[in-house]
Structure formats: structure tokens, C-alpha cells
Amino acid sequence: xxxxYPWIKVLHIVxxxxxxxxxxxxxxxxxxxxxxxxxxxxxxxxxxxxxxxxRAIMNPAMIVVWVTGPYLAYxxxxxxxxxxxxxxxxxxxxxxxxxxxxxWRKSFERDENNHSARFFRIANEAPTILLIAIVIFVVxxxx
Ligand code: HEM
Numbered sequence: 001x002x003x004x005y006p007w008i009k010v011l012h013i014v015x016x017x018x019x020x021x022x023x024x025x026x027x028x029x030x031x032x033x034x035x036x037x038x039x040x041x042x043x044x045x046x047x048x049x050x051x052x053x054x055r056a057i058m059n060p061a062m063i064v065v066w067v068t069g070p071y072l073a074y075x076x077x078x079x080x081x082x083x084x085x086x087x088x089x090x091x092x093x094x095x096x097x098x099x100x101x102x103x104w105r106k107s108f109e110r111d112e113n114n115h116s117a118r119f120f121r122i123a124n125e126a127p128t129i130l131l132i133a134i135v136i137f138v139v140x141x142x143x
Contacts, residue, residue, distance in 0.1 A: 005075050008068050015064030022058035023094065023127040026050060026101045030108065030120040038111045050105045062098055065091075087137040094130045097123075 029050050036043040069091070078084050100123070107113045136142065 005072070008072055008075065011064060012068035012072055015061050015068060018057055018061035019065055019098075020127065020131055022053050022061065023098060023101070024124065026053055026058070026105070027120045027124040027127075029053070030101075030104060030113075030115075031117045031124070033108055034113065034115070034117040034120065043111075047109055050108060054102060054105055058098065058101075062095065066095075081141070082143045083137045083141040086143070087134055090130050090134050090137070094127060094134070097126050097130070 029046060033043065033046040033050070036046055073079050073084055104113065104115065104120075
């Protein structure tokens with residue numbers, strides 16, 4: 001266990017960084033996409049950027065995090081710890097944010113988005129706040 005644990009943690013942290021990069025950047029792309037005219041070259045370029053970010057980076061990274069996180073908890077026997085359970089609740093919310101972004105991407109793809117730039121700016125705050133809270137739970141372990 002001593003040998004494998006830090007390597008799984010390396011994978012976990014790399015997955016977290018890639019997932020968070022996408023969760024923070026995709027709603028930013030939506031903010032700019034809102035201002036692009038439907039059918040314009042800009043709008044079509046945004047569609048490609050959004051699809052690739054989600055498919056090539058965010059989806060695989062989310063899976064890596066969801067596989068390595070529970071595996072670390074199993075190796076470290078920390079399943080019952082309150083900090084882990086609290087963290088897990090926030091990770092579920094982060095996963096819901098991922099799925100919301102995925103739905104918004106699809107509506108942009110069909111040229112059916114009806115949310116404002118302001119809506120996506122606000123949506124962008126959620127992953128930031130969740131990230132800060134999750135890192136505090138896992139590093140400080142306040143309870
Ligand atoms: C999918 C559910 C997840 C589970 C079950 C989980 C579980 C764990 C466990 C057990 C550790 C090792 C803690 C230690 O050795 O003290 C860990 C480390 C870590 N996790 Fe997660 N995690 C998950 C998702 C996430 C997410 C979404 C983030 C960030 C957004 C994150 C950020 C971190 C960080 C930064 C560390 C390194 C902490 C350290 O080494 O002190 N995890 N995780």
C-alpha cells in the first residue's frame with residue numbers, strides 16, 4: 001500500500017487539475033459564445049472548442065477523479081471520516097455542475113441557448129467556491 005498510495009494521489013491531483021480547468025473555462029466560453037451571432041464562423045468555432053474541451057478533457061478527467069478518489073479513501077481507510085463525507089457531498093455538487101455545463105453545451109450546439117452572459121458569469125462562480133471548500137476539507141480536515 002505504501003508504494004501505490006502516493007502514485008494514486010498523483011493521478012488524483014492531475015485529474016483534479018484537468019477537470020477543474022474545464023469546469024472553470026467552459027462557462028467562460030459560454031459567456032463569449034452568447035455574444036456570437038447564430039450561424040457565424042465565431043459561433044461555429046466556439047461549438048468546436050466547447051465540444052473538444054468537454055469530450056477530450058473534462059469527461060476523462062472527471063472519470064479519473066471518480067476512480068482515484070474512492071480508491072484513495074479505500075486504501076487509507078478513511079470512508080467514515082466526516083471531512084471525507086463532507087467533501088464527497090461537494091464533489092457530487094461539482095459533478096452536477098459538470099452535467100449542467102454539458103446540457104448548456106448541447107443547447108449551444110443546437111443554437112437553442114437562451115441564457116444570458118450574466119447567467120454564465122454567475123454559473124462560473126459555483127465551481128470556484130466548491131473547489132476552495134473541497135481543498136480545505138481534504139487538506140485542513142476541519143472535522
Ligand atoms: C470523487 C470523489 C473523491 C474522493 C472519494 C476523494 C478522496 C480523496 C482522498 C481519500 C484523498 C487522500 C487524502 C489524504 O491522503 O490525506 C484525496 C486527496 C486529494 N483530493 Fe480528493 N477525492 C475526491 C474528489 C476530489 C475533487 C473533486 C477534488 C478537487 C476539486 C479533490 C482534491 C483533492 C486534493 C487536492 C487532494 C490532495 C490532498 C493532500 O494530499 O493533502 N478530490 N482525495
